[in-house]
Amino acid sequence: MNFELERASYGVDGTPILTAISLAVGAGEVVTVIGPSGAGKSTLLRLAALFERPTDGAVRCDGTEPWSLPRDDRLALRRRIGVVFQQASLFETSVARNVDAGRRIRRPWSSRLRGFVERLAARWIHGSPTVDDRTLEALALVGLEDEWDRDAASLSGGEAQRVSFARALAPRPELLVLDEPTSDLDPRNTAILERAIGRARDRDHGVLLATHDMHQAERISDRVAVLLDGELIEIGPPERVFEDPRDERTARFVRGDLLYDDNELLA
Numbered sequence: 001m002n003f004e005l006e007r008a009s010y011g012v013d014g015t016p017i018l019t020a021i022s023l024a025v026g027a028g029e030v031v032t033v034i035g036p037s038g039a040g041k042s043t044l045l046r047l048a049a050l051f052e053r054p055t056d057g058a059v060r061c062d063g064t065e066p067w068s069l070p071r072d073d074r075l076a077l078r079r080r081i082g083v084v085f086q087q088a089s090l091f092e093t094s095v096a097r098n099v100d101a102g103r104r105i106r107r108p109w110s111s112r113l114r115g116f117v118e119r120l121a122a123r124w125i126h127g128s129p130t131v132d133d134r135t136l137e138a139l140a141l142v143g144l145e146d147e148w149d150r151d152a153a154s155l156s157g158g159e160a161q162r163v164s165f166a167r168a169l170a171p172r173p174e175l176l177v178l179d180e181p182t183s184d185l186d187p188r189n190t191a192i193l194e195r196a197i198g199r200a201r202d203r204d205h206g207v208l209l210a211t212h213d214m215h216q217a218e219r220i221s222d223r224v225a226v227l228l229d230g231e232l233i234e235i236g237p238p239e240r241v242f243e244d245p246r247d248e249r250t251a252r253f254v255r256g257d258l259l260y261d262d263n264e265l266l267a
């Protein structure tokens with residue numbers, strides 16, 4: 001999917017949160033949004049996930065404007081986008097059923113019913129739960145294929161987040177929207193998720209990710225977008241943005257000496 005925000009703005013009760021954001025994410029591309037706390041990163045990702053409608057400007061998915069479509073067509077487009085938040089919120093069931101859930105909601109009722117009957121029959125024949133290949137494939141990407149039968153409640157926080165990622169990826173979404181997916185994780189789980197993001201990119205998923213971790217942005221991005229006070233002030237390859245930024249505010253943010261006083265940038 002070619003995803004695009006075109007001069008998209010968003011505000012609440014007349015207060016602007018995002019102003020005229022233009023940003024595209026192509027298939028097989030990782031675009032990372034960085035910026036100080038409160039800059040508007042999560043809001044931007046909510047526009048990309050089609051959770052919110054821009055108050056001005058446009059969102060386009062392969063040239064189509066989702067917000068001009070009837071609701072059902074927009075939901076169909078929405079199903080082509082996978083989302084992972086900072087905190088995993090898994091269902092109280094097995095790891096495999098959690099990952100399946102991501103795929104089930106994308107299927108019509110007739111197919112869900114057929115799947116249910118097939119699972120029941122397989123369980124009757126084998127006497128134990130079974131798992132299908134696509135679920136295992138998604139779990140293998142995050143190194144959890146051997147844990148498919150575990151109760152999700154027994155997972156560590158890092159493992160749970162890896163399952164969330166597998167759940168988002170299993171339906172093979174064309175765009176993955178990841179809001180600080182590793183900010184609560186230790187280095188090992190972070191590395192596993194970063195590798196999985198790289199593999200998703202290699203399989204032509206587009207990825208839009210928000211992070212506070214500039215080293216992460218440097219490691220995994222094809223392009224980095226810098227958001228400040230709701231405005232996209234710079235976008236480019238990580239080498240350029242981090243080593244030779246065009247905007248002085250980016251340089252200060254990257255150096256770590258951006259300060260705010262009553263939400264105003266100190267000169």
Ligand SMILES: Nc1ncnc2c1ncn2[C@@H]1O[C@H](COP(=O)(O)OP(=O)(O)OP(=O)(O)O)[C@@H](O)[C@H]1O
Pocket residue numbers: 012017035036037038039040041042043044
């Ligand atoms: N629904 C809302 N109503 C009012 N203000 C909001 C709403 N959503 C976000 N904001 C405000 O918009 C600004 C941007 O919020 P957002 O969560 O997008 O920032 P962020 O860059 O993701 O921050 P952080 O890095 O701390 O997660 C903040 O000042 C926030 O308080």
